[in-house]
Amino acid sequence: MTASQVARFVTALSRREQVALALLWGWVLLVAGGPLLLEPGATGDLSGYVGLVDNRETIDAMNPVAAVVYWLGDANCHTISSRSYTYAGNQMPFCARDLGIFAGLALGFTIALRRRPELSLPLVLLALVPIGLDGTIQLLTDYESTNPRRLITGLLAGGVTGWALMIILEPRQNQGHG
Known part of the structure; x- marks a missing residue:
């Protein structure tokens, strides 16, 4: 993306989306x-x-x-x-896993802003299973994960969470009450 494409992307967002995007990427930085x-x-x-x-x-x-x-x-x-x-x-x-989670949150949120994709339970589970397995196996056995693996599992979990955050912040349309 060029600087002008980024500027167009950001200015097309709602104020709430701009603030969330700035906070997430600011924290990662x-x-x-x-x-x-x-x-x-x-x-x-x-x-x-x-x-x-x-x-x-x-x-x-x-x-x-x-x-x-x-x-x-x-x-x-x-x-x-x-x-x-x-x-x-x-x-x-x-730690490396937390860094991955933070970066994944920002990345997942940004991707969801651009693509507005649907989030399904199988996708959420698929993204969360690696971090769960890596952390649990490390906790219960003598297996020691690596920092690149911790970073990647954090990115996956954070990415799907950032995607979900975008869905939560998005105004609910066609959901009238009463």
Whole structure:
């Protein structure tokens, strides 16, 4: 798509769709760009536990934008270093699977905006089974998934969820009451 095609696409959207699109892609850019917001080596190993902010000292030393993204990652994701991507000398604020989910949400929502496709239960299940299997097998056995596999299963699950989000936000036509 050219810049003018993107501009036409976005201006044709409703205000609600534009806001949702901006929020989703803005969040993906903040998460994916998190390591670039910091000096190389600023994060160290962020491995921790879900539901705890266990890297407070490291996060407190960050600039305000990075601190918010990394604080949310620390509180909501295990951020185990071996399950997270690292670049620019810094670990990402969320694990590879969460990155896939976020990117999939934005991508699925964007595709649904352009194509307005129907969403079926078999498609939803098909997209969610890989993440369920990968995570469950890893939890219950000595199998260790890979970051590319985590990213891909997250993309699939996030994609179908983003598609569903578009359907939820779309005005319901021809569904009169009474």
